Amino acid sequence: MDNLQDRQDVPIWNAVEAKNYKQALKLVDKRLAKKPTDYLEAVKTYIRSLLPQASEKSAVFIHLEELVNRKSSLSDLAAIDLYEDAFEEVLPGARESWIKTIGELRWQCVKTLPKQEDICLKCFRACLDRDDLDHARQIANSLEKNFPKSHSYIFWNITSMFLFASSPQCPESQKRIWGGLSSGQIGKLAAATREATDLKQLPVRSIQTPQELLLLDRITETFGQPDQRLEYLQDLHLGPESAVAKGDWALWILKLKLMREANRWQELFDLCGTLLKRAREANDSNQLAEASFSDWIVWEAYLKSASKLESHKYYDQIRAEVEAHLDPACKIDKAWKRNASLASVKLTFASSTAFSQNHSAANGEVAELPPRLSAVVQYLQKYGDANTAYDDLRQYVEALESNERARLLIMLDANTGLERPQQPIGPSEPEAKSKSEVPKLSTADQITRAINRFKLKYLVMCSIPEHERKQSLEAKPDFKCITCKGSCGIFCQACLEKLAEESINSYQIAVNDDGQITKSLLTTDRHPADDLCVLTAMCLIKLALIDTSSVSENLSNSRTTYLLQATVLLESAWPRSKSNFQLSLMLVRLYSYFGCGSLAMRAFQRLFLKQIQLDTLSYTMFDRISSFHPHPISDSSDGPSQTRTLIEQLQKQQQLYKKSREHINKNNWLAFKHGSYNAIFEFREVTQKLSHSFSAVMSVIENNKIHRFTTNTVPASAISQMHDLIPADIDSPETTLSDNNDYETFPNYESSLAPTFEELSRFIPGPAETRYRLNLLSEKISLIVDPSPELSGEKTILEQSLKQTLDSQKQSWAASSKSGVGSKSMTRAEQLAGHAYRAMRLIITESCDQALWAKGDFKSRLEGHNSELRERLEELAGLLEEMEAVVPAFQDTLNAVYTAYEVGRTAVYFCRFLNGKGKTVYETQTEASKKIGEAAERLIQVVVEKCAVVKKGLDEGGWIDKVLESVFPESEQPGFPSALLVEAVRQVPDEVFMEEWAGEVVESWKESAAGFSYMKMPSKA
Amino acid sequence: MTSLRPFHATDVFKFNPTNLDPLTETYDLNFYLSYLARWPHLFTIALSPSSPSNPSGQISAYIMGKLESSPSYYITSPHYLPFHAHITALTVSPSARRLGLARTLSSSLEQAGDEYDAWFVDLFVRKSNLIAQSLYKGMGYSVFRVVKGYYSDDPSDPEAEGEDAWDMRKRLKRDADGRHVRGDGERFEVMPEDVW
């Protein structure tokens, strides 16, 4: 009863609460007859909006439109709030109509009561919440005019104008007007600050805070003169050093960037030199208060400008600065010192001056190395015990000549000259030179050094050559490996095996240190040697990719062996490092490949995803879950929250999207209140990303598919979820979905020029807009043809939307089916199903469109669509029949089986749906539908038969032994791991673990096959 | 390399390298956005090197801070806090630890505290989080008081009922004579409802 204004209204609201709307209306009419008020009118409209009749709902909307057009505007905010509630009942989420009605009412109210600050603010906020930017702009303008002493409202007005001008809501013709005005006005405020004599007492109309400066930059970027941004940032009163800027680092970042873009190289060079000097100089209280000026972006800009100025003297200056930073007397924090060391590497690469030669004479053999290699080695000596050394050096190692890389490899192999020099200055120790010792792996630092060495070896031996070979693949499919000199394909089996074996041996040594490190680990820690295990798994996965042969038995090919080995290693590393999310991410992928749904889910749940992570990482498990493991997962192992069903998990994700809208709105307002103007624009980006998220679309599709599959009914919220979570403008050709998925958190030691390991290890195509759009189409068709009576009201709307989108997508799809687009983003089964759905759509829309029937080629056109559909269904059946290695069913088999079943079942319903339409369908369709029905039923039959084969196969005994034989093959065979590698892997898990794990894998296969029992021929209509 | 920049709202899509670690909580969107809406200059991230596949670099650490005093109605309370900076969250991804990033990030907040004339910087840390405590002690923070049962759980012990927090402080320039710090803060115990 929030709306209570008068005690006399209590009975009305009591009736509303009791859902006795008739009574409520009667009461309100009685009160209105006595004393009509805006408020009571609004109460009446609100009550009518609660009535279920469509006629009432449309009457409410008409009334709202009339209100807007009335001469006298509403000034009772409570009445407007009620109208807004009524609107929500009638047209939930319809933004455009909201703007035309409620937004307009709010603006009119502000116009009537411009001095009532509270009311104006409420209306402003309401418009912002609805993204009604034009009204928000007008209200902000009124606030500025009516409260001229307020500094904030000046900026609210500018921000609102700029927001409006940059949004699609603003008519093209007005963009320059509002943009120009915002830029002109903020320009004047900037001028006031610039000209101010007393910066402590700036006038109201001036720029006074860092956020206002950032807004100035943002607006000038879009609507100002090209050079103006930098001009502002160069100004003493407006730049990063000004009193107004309060040292905000964001302004420095902008300034450096713009100077680069403007090719102001000399100035930039001088500025960076000054900043870096200031960074290392102590102030009066002996503090390095400006240490953060030695940020990497300053070093980078310094080096970049030197390279543009093309004179050695600039490099000499940089060298001097590096030395000053690295001087032991310089007490700058180690995080900043590291930048100077890395700058030294970059400098060596950038300059032809053999800068490091002078320096490295002390470091034994480093002195004899070519300068660039020497720079890399010195960095490694110094920082090899930091986890990030590999990432820091990767791009430099890539830039080495191949002979330099070969030398580096020799050093890495022999582990010589890579340790931290004991005495940085002084004569080299003759002993150290020849010593090539087996590295100790008993401390975290030693282990990290080894890891960096192995990663660099991987880069030099494997990743870089693989990338180079890939580039020349067409010219030459066979290669001579530059490292082992053997012949190889893109991946060199010998090199990968060697590295895998070495690194797993090192891992084994590191973890079996009598438990020294292992014992001291907290449950929230990870073992420092984990990356050795991850690296080995990567090598094994690549080795698996070499084998592309198809054999009739899943467990007897080398791909399975390598991948099972990778899985075993990662799984046995996990108990020591439960918090290592990279182990879990890789395991989800591997178990998915093997078709072990419950184990993949177990690994996924170890990530404990929450909140926004449900948007960025759900794809790792839930993308395609409906064609992988659509039935409830019954395994529940580690942890308490395992019992949630798939649907519940997807719904939890969907909650995130709904909640986040509220959160963003709330904070948008807060940002206005606190003058954080820059944040407002960032929040808009978040809104855009979440409202168009790949993962949101995925969650809707997968949720509906799973529901339909397991219950044979239409998901209750199918339609509302589509409205809620699928962007309204999805079918517009300009709309693109936003890929917010996080692919970067996967471990990746690949060359920076090559695809990431996440991409390399996709056994099935990753998330892609083409596939999601196709899924949305198939979803709409499934809903339309669904025999369930519940949907009857919605079907016409869905059919209309099919038709509307047909035109907008026709061209792009015509192009895509020719060029075979989708082949990269979909499995073969998905592509065939996709063609079938497209044909269904054409048939549904065209066969019922009488306007088309008269066209000369209509009959043959329709025939074309029908035969396309039939042929695709037949092709799918053929694809399934040809699949040989299906026991146990790996991901590819599951995907084909479930995809085929789904399209087959939809096609059966599709025929019934058209048959039910009688004479409104073109006459030849009945005959055509019959043939399609037959093809669809045959397809389902093939699916059921294939599933029976899998089930029967799994029911036979001996699977645990087969798994164990596959992981550790008895005899050496070509293409399979060498006996040495097998032995090295075998050392890691103990026997008990192996038995148990193999049992889990087999159980998981059986659990997975339980989903087959849901697939049946649809009962006759 | 070490490179800092302000946290952008869209960084929430990329902070998994820090937030998948069990010692770092992932809150709802409101939490991060409300800090950006109020103290955008105190929310800073550190980046790892960029590459063609990840041109903006990966997030390797971040600090969330705020600047405020207790609400004015609290002024007579013995627990009233004058204008100060507060470290709300500080996290470094497991692969970027021990490089000095936490120290660098917390220094940046201290500097902002001085810039805005705050009295001190404070933070809460779990009694069991010895690593973080040694970080802060090394930077000149000392315990101001112990908040009994401040945390409702204990990540290293699922059986435990909860855990105490140490409220640690470091004075800033404004507190020239050290009015707001204590040398023996371990002896001062307060309840969660006393801290604001």
Ligand SMILES: CC(C)(COP(=O)(O)OP(=O)(O)OC[C@H]1O[C@@H](n2cnc3c(N)ncnc32)[C@H](O)[C@@H]1OP(=O)(O)O)[C@@H](O)C(=O)NCCC(=O)NCCS
């Ligand atoms: C605590 C944490 C932020 C430290 O980050 P970091 O970047 O590794 O720390 P730094 O490299 O800046 O270390 C600074 C000092 O802290 C201490 N320290 C950091 N890690 C340590 C460790 N593992 N063991 C002992 N001391 C340690 C040292 O004194 C170190 O100085 P030094 O390296 O010169 O000896 C990081 O471990 C983390 O993210 N932990 C999880 C989240 C958390 O606990 N946050 C703190 C909440 S209040």
